[in-house]
Amino acid sequence: MKKINVGLIGFGTVGSGVVKILHDKKSLISSKIGLEIEVRKICEKDLSFKRNVAVARELFTKNPADIINDPQIDIVIELIGGVNPAKEYISEAIKKGKSIVTANKALLSQHGKELFTLAIDKQKSIYFESSVGAGIPIIKAVREGLVANNFSGVFGIVNGTSNFILSQMSDTDCSFKEALLDAQRKGYAEKDPRLDIDGADSAHKLALLVYLCYGRWVSIDEIYTEGISQISPLDVNFANELGLEIKLLAIAKKESDELEVRVHPTLIPKTHLLASVDGINNAIYVESDLAGDLLFYGPGAGQLSAASAVVSDLVDLSQGIKAGLFRPTLNIIKDKSIKRLRKIDDFESRYYIRFSAVDKPGVLAKISGVLAKFGISIASVTQKEKFRAREVPIVMIVHNAKEKNLRQALSMIDKLNVIKENTVAIRMEEA
């Protein structure tokens, strides 16, 4: 049986998961694909902590060049994360004729254009299934399963940590801080959780989904990004009463010849499929012209889940290498109907707005007067019971409004002397 040799750079959680799967499922994989996939070398500097798979000592090296320069190695798996030196390792490996499997969304979202250009030039492939939604085969589904489709939008829950925190807040009425501590205790959040809760990780993944659906790289700075740390239990409760759920969504939408890219907390109806996505699960919604609206759901994290996707990439590349098959662009082409990214000021959305007002006659008239001035139309309004002695929360849903108009209106409203605290505004998406 033909053997495909693999070199692994990074023997952490996911890396050891890959080795474990290739070991435990060796006969299953080879009887399915008629090939053996063998890990020939592993580069790892820190072997001090214990992994859940035993590996022969002679496979290890501390020098990535031992893998990159090994002419016997067909595929290099990069699982060290971070931009440098991962970028150099991948570039060098491609130049030495290797194909690449990586889970590195931070790297690809920043240098994807350069790396894919290099790969195409050298007739090699970069596979990255595990970089979005862990074991959910979303990249393959879009790239191959929906090969003839154009996409009007792709959006979803792509960060398990944030989703766990928001689920906890919704289920147990706890504060953001309490939910974050709980996530850290359970191992769902890092000690430094910023990448997850600030929306940056979601933005990285959105950049990959945009490349996948539209064949263009957006830089992270071009993605409007808002995290979840400002979400208060008060808003979670009011949302619940309104039949809504707060989720951190990564959203790409085609609006005529513009593409809108944004990551922010979003209110969706409880009947929406995404509203039922709890805990560390991820779900990606794809709006396609032929196959319709599709959803792909599953755990967004986990050693074996991410490793399952890496192994699927390995199998695809191995079969391709055996057959001499080469697909440089991975079925991805540029959607030429998109001329530019939409400016944030031009975003349009329905909004949930919570004002903290004093309990006096005429307050509602003042607020709605300002909104009317900016052409913002009210869909519903509820004045809540008093909160913290003198404040009265007024919760409003407004019809589609331009971001720019809404910001200006709220800034004017927050200057009114009847308003006690900064107004909270959360975007809404329809079912």
Added chain:
Amino acid sequence: MKKINVGLIGFGTVGSGVVKILHDKKSLISSKIGLEIEVRKICEKDLSFKRNVAVARELFTKNPADIINDPQIDIVIELIGGVNPAKEYISEAIKKGKSIVTANKALLSQHGKELFTLAIDKQKSIYFESSVGAGIPIIKAVREGLVANNFSGVFGIVNGTSNFILSQMSDTDCSFKEALLDAQRKGYAEKDPRLDIDGADSAHKLALLVYLCYGRWVSIDEIYTEGISQISPLDVNFANELGLEIKLLAIAKKESDELEVRVHPTLIPKTHLLASVDGINNAIYVESDLAGDLLFYGPGAGQLSAASAVVSDLVDLSQGIKAGLFRPTLNIIKDKSIKRLRKIDDFESRYYIRFSAVDKPGVLAKISGVLAKFGISIASVTQKEKFRAREVPIVMIVHNAKEKNLRQALSMIDKLNVIKENTVAIRMEEA
């Protein structure tokens, strides 16, 4: 650019959709894959009704042999449906060296074993993405995206017609008959709707999912199948009150060394993802050992949706043909840990049970006495307002019970003189 020649047998709704996509998306497809896919011949006997795509007259033939015997044709698409003569056409085409794309679940569920054996023997492939869940790339996801996984279960909503009817009943309180008429008016149900509402179509698709996940063919007779025509608005209402939704589920579950295969109306919590699957949509839940629990959702019917899946198959086969790549088993192997199919009597499930009792003291004591005798334990019970003058509906949820015990208990209960009508029992699945 290399050209792959395709012959199409069956120019109905899906067939004309395939031709339309290959025409409208010609440059998108060829720039993605570096190949041209050309429809060289179309076999269709009835050209009397209008299709939404124009085709040159000389492409048509009324004789399938013109396609099967054409040495220039690489791939034959079979879209005439039904068992015969589709089976003969496919067998002959394989023998002549063609690969096959088909949407024919009725045929594959009945003769899949024979056809796949022939294909493997002749080193050809049969692709069938469009046969389950239309444009949802579920076959590809399981076969390739989850290539290293074993599966403890696969279940879901795979018949759009039934799901539309149940959604209508739940949303509008209408009867089964009214919902069916509505579905027929909207084109979601055939004039003769039996295949859909009796669960047979779901069973066909379940057989394919079982082959996909477990590498074995179950015959339709081996799948316990119950349709939706007996579902009453009364039960839909009570379910709603209990926070449950009724869905027609196709279920395959591995229980130790047995496989359970069944299609029946099933109550699931409203918080379950499948509960939010409305209208003609389909959704398939896959329980995998590495990637965890995944859901694949999308429209389960529609011309372009099904055709999108056919085109994805065509692209895969075309790339394989170009590269000389051959995957006879399509990454499918037999799960040897399964020794037999579980007998219906041994199925275990929670149940929703509705008794129609007379309004007299002691009724509940009699019913619960019989249940206790068969070891069936009650989780909750609600006695409802009187219905139709003298009947009192008593709604019970019982803990896991064996099918055999439940049937015997209900048969005994239905003979009690306090029971006015046959008792209704609906299986439940957990979140």
